[in-house]
Amino acid sequence: MNFHASSVGATRYVGERTPRKEDARLLTGRGQFTDDIQLPGMMHIAYVRSPVARGRIVSINLDVAREMPGVQAIYTQDDLAAIPVQMLSFFFTPIESPVTLLADGRVACVGDPVCMVIAESRAQAEDAAALVELEIEEETPLVTIADAKTGALVHPDRDDNIAAEMGDADMLEEAIQPLLDKAPHVVTHTIRHQRIAQSPMECRACVASPEGSGEMTVWMGCQSPHLAARYVAHALGMPQESIRVIAKDVGGGFGLKNIPWREEVAVVVAARLFGRPLKWIEDRYEALTASSHAREQEVTLTLGLDDEGKLLAGWSDYACNNGAWPMGEDSNIAVHMFMWPAYKMPAYGFVTRGWFTNTMGLGGYRGPWAMESLIRETTLDKAARKMGLDPVEVRRKNLIYLPDQPVTSTLGIEVTDITPGECLEKLVANVDIAAFRKEQAEARKEGRYLGMGIATYIEPTGSAGQMQPMTGETVHLRIEPTGKVVAMLSTHSQGHGTATTMAQVIADRLGVAYEDISVFEGDSAIGAFGPGAAGSRQGVIAGGATWKATELLADKVKAVAAHLSNASTEAVTIEDGMVHVEGAPEMSRSLKELAEIAYGEPARLPEGMASGLEAQFRYQPPPMTMTSAAHCCVVEVDAETGFVKILRWISAEDCGTVINPGVVEGQIAGGLAQAIGQVLLEEMPYDARGNPLAATFKDYLMPTISDVPDFEYLHANTPSQTIGGMRGVGEGGAIIGPPTLVNAIADALSPFGELGGEKGEVTLPLTPARILDVIEQRDVSGHQAHAEPAPAAPVETTAAPVADTSALAAAPAAISIDGDWDMTLKAPMGGQTFLAHFETDGTALAGYLSAPEGQQDFAGGTFEDGRMKFEVKVDKPMKVTLKYDLQASADTITGKCKMGMFGTAKVTAVRPA
Amino acid sequence: MSEHKIDLTINGYRHTAAVEARTSLGEFLREELGYTGTHLACEHGVCGACTVRVDGVAMRSCLMLAVQADGCEITTVEGLAAPDGTLHRVQQALKDNFGLQCGFCTPGVAITLATVLEDNPAATTSDMEAAMSGHVCRCTGYQGIRRAIRQLAGEHA
Ligand code: FES
Ligand code: FES
DSSP states (O other), X not given: OOTTOSSSOSOOOTTSOOOOSTHHHHHTTOOOOGGGOOOTTOEEEEEEEOSSSSEEEEEEEOHHHHTXXXXXXXXXXXXXXXXXXXXXXXXXXXXXXXXXXXXXXXXXXXXXXXXXXXXXXXXHHHHHHTTOEEEEEEOOOOOSHHHHHHSOOSSTTSSSSEEEEEEOTHHIIIIIHHHHHHOSEEEEEEEEEOOBOOOOSSOOEEEEEEETTTEEEEEEOOSOHHHXXXXXXXXXXXXXXXXXXXXXXOSOOTTTTSSOOHHHHHHHHHHHHHOSOEEEEOOHHHHHHHSOBBOOEEEEEEEEEOTTOOEEEEEEEEEEEEESSOSSOOOOHHHHHSSSTTBOOSOEEEEEEEEEOSSOOBOOOSSTTTHHHHHHHHHXXXXXXXXXXXHHHHHHHHBOOGGGOSEEOGGGOEESSOOHHHHHHHHHHHSOHHHHHHHHHHHHHTTOEEEEEEEEEEEEEOOOSSBTTBOOEEEEEEEOTTSOEEEEEOOOOSSSOHHHHHHHHHIIIIIOOGGGEEEEOXXXXXXXXXXXXXXXXXXXXXXXXXXXXXXXXXXXXXXXXXXXXXXXXXXXXXXXXXXXXXXOGGGOEEHHHHHHHHHHOGGGSOTTOOSXXXXXXXXXXXXXXEEEEEEEEEEEEOTTTOOEEEEEEEEEEEOBSOSOHHHHHHHHHHHHHHHHIIIXXXXXXXXTTOOBOOOSTTTSOOOOGGGOOOEEEEEOOOOOSSTTOBOOOSSHHHHHHHHHHHHHHHHHHTTTOOTTTTTTEEESSOOHHHHHHHHTTSOSSOTTXXXXXXXXXXXXXXXXXXXXXXXXXXXXXXXXXXEEEEEEEEETTEEEEEEEEEEEETXXXXXXXXXXXXXXXXXXXXXXXXXXXXXXXXXXXXXXXXXXXXXXXXXXXXXXXXXXXXXXXEEEEEOOO | OOEEEEEEEETTEEEEXXXXXXXXXXXXXXXXXXXXXXXXXXXXXXXXXXXXEETTEEEETTTSBGGGGTTOEEEOGGGTSOTTSXXXXXXXHHHHTTOOSSOSSHHXXXXXXXXXXXXXXXXXXXXXXXXXXXXXXXXSTTHHHHHHHHHHHHHTO
């Protein structure tokens, strides 16, 4: 690869294990985390949280608490409601469930914040919080997904407990089942993934300081100060420039801190009401039980394969627990979007739903769609075992290699330059599988059970331009009159080391010493809008922006030097902060000298050139980039105890240009450790009354150094189509890790039986007891004793997802639908509301749909007996034909819209108020 | 609330203070004295982030009360590097090996490793790994910490 070829100096920084710029302050205790902020007159917040999972608030008695030392105020929702707030999802769409900052008359989960105590110290606030008397009329909570399907409504004003749904149930019968019926081999596999507490080491934290009239400085543990500022401004209806968010150091985010949530926004609102600085520091008990959770989900995948192991068709039924107050109602469409881009899958369909329950709400966690890899890779291995095929061969038969591209995957995802097949070949070339199989056979004779797991995948990264918050990035760059370089970015590091990698790019592309570069980030007053760390995007997008901005600045330096020396710009090189002119060594100048001229003596610059040495670039990359990888791990399972020991782990990944291998490997390793936690250790269980049971780190088992092996890395470095060629690597370890490990354990246990037993249902985490279930072929873990009601037959879809239009078919004939309607479509990124205009002529239907983004006309529809059918073609975010099938009554229209690859969405419309 | 006068040495400087009996050492160091390098990540003695050295012993400052530190000599992460800024070899090893990402767990990790080496300058990798088993890091997967340990053990091997 030739990303090094250029006329700048020979010192290379891109690709080097350059020590991190962040480390000096963090290693010496001089970082600045939110809890380190102390402001004069600052008061402290403690929340009173609901001890019951569901019920009506009968009374809140503050009398005793108010009298406690140091207490300044106690707010309930009635107080905070003085400032209207509309909570938003990560996509900046309104949250549909009736979420308020504090509980409003009802509580819907244990941990629901009910009151906010403001006191002179945190201890005093906590003392008083403990003395607030809540009387709540407790109701039977819904805890599991199964409860949600049959239980009373979590949010009484909604139609059902479905928080979100996508997919096309009809497609099973119409398109997929016939293919499965013809397939020589059909394999079905189910995974129940436990609930995870994201558990960054720094709990959530927020300090809000009101300033002047309506201005506010906020320090917040977040993943992007820009996104946090935009979110809070939107939610409160404030102008965005009136709020500045600072987050210099943040102790991990992992998706939990994607957006500010109820507690952080409540601090901002309370600071406006109270008029003085307020600080809230979450404790670990709250972090575990009352921060948004992640992952709890169940999926069944059925695959049809031919005799060689080639995929013929697939169907999956997916459900996730949204809890009571998700950070955006979610049916996880991304699971289905990213299930197959790395594979040749001829036909795939799904239904996917998110369910409300009386548990803590669903939030993001590293690779929120990771279930696609877990279910796909474990099902493929199960198929290989059943059919007596080599798991590597099964993948070779189906994986996409470079010569196969470009190709369009299921759900219309275009892949043009991914390397999952090549990563697998690289992995296999570096792992002696045959030798392992021999060793495994020998070990089994001694009663030792070794297993090897392999998994392959792609990770979508660097998303930009298709969802509100996922944008490009701007870089401001200047060479100071001192000759030192300053960069201002909207990146954010919660450990990512963006100041390091961006400085490497600048040093490399400009030809200055890494030490002479300062990167400023972590403050919404610095740089332009960017969503920070989300979706493995910073290396790709901010990296590309920095790359290009630096080249623009280098061009200017060269133009100035060439002008001063009467040389051509081609003759100018920059190396280690010195600007040289080819063939004229006496003309060499330091960047400092050039900068002094550029700022102080602009008359010496070429005519018309702006003074100073500055550059700015906003990079809008391709909408999506993809990283590929294949991983392998080797485990030994102790047949006596059920303990799993991981002996070896090799990653062969292709994340394009690697700016800093130390940083890239750090991201992979962190994700893999989380994967090990998910497969073997971590779990946030709930009891039947809706109590979260892992309230400390003694109950919630975080992986420690003894749980994690040494990881080995093979980097492939196929440049992407972005500037600089980076591909992004933030989430991958947490996506590919779980299937790799589960496959290894299943391989180790294969002499005893299938992991997940006869029914083929694997429940995570794979505790020693669950592993002994397989080894001893009896119910050691006790799961059958409290098994949930038997699930529906695998290839059957659960309860009908969409309003049944036929039920409304008896609409009176006299209905007129002509004119305007306010129409709502429950789309994958939240609800979309727009104006629908209909015109009928007999049974002919035409009209338009109009939103601020534009208007789409349609014609050729039909209107018969109240039933409306019409099609609308849209280009954004992807080319899709929307097929509406609606039923009108006098004042409402309901029905569904088939959205091509996105499945089916629920539609409702009413006459404008 | 009872208040107690305490007198202690932190990173070579003597401090006297009046503290509430219930104030933890970690909270006292952070809130009263501004040694915010000591991080509180669980406040219940499991994660190790808050570890400081008290009279030569690595202690969880969330589990020790400030009053119990009366008369003690304490080293926090701010006191590990030499006065001229030269990093302690544990800090240097962590830096050389990408042993930290967000840096929230790091102060405790550094204090524990420094204390192990102080107690036993010939500490082996397994001595140091065993000491690390009491520290939780969510970011690094412990890879860089383990490499740092190997480097530290190699320096005297
Ligand atoms: S904060 Fe003291 S051990 Fe976790
Ligand atoms: S570096 Fe983030 S927790 Fe250890």
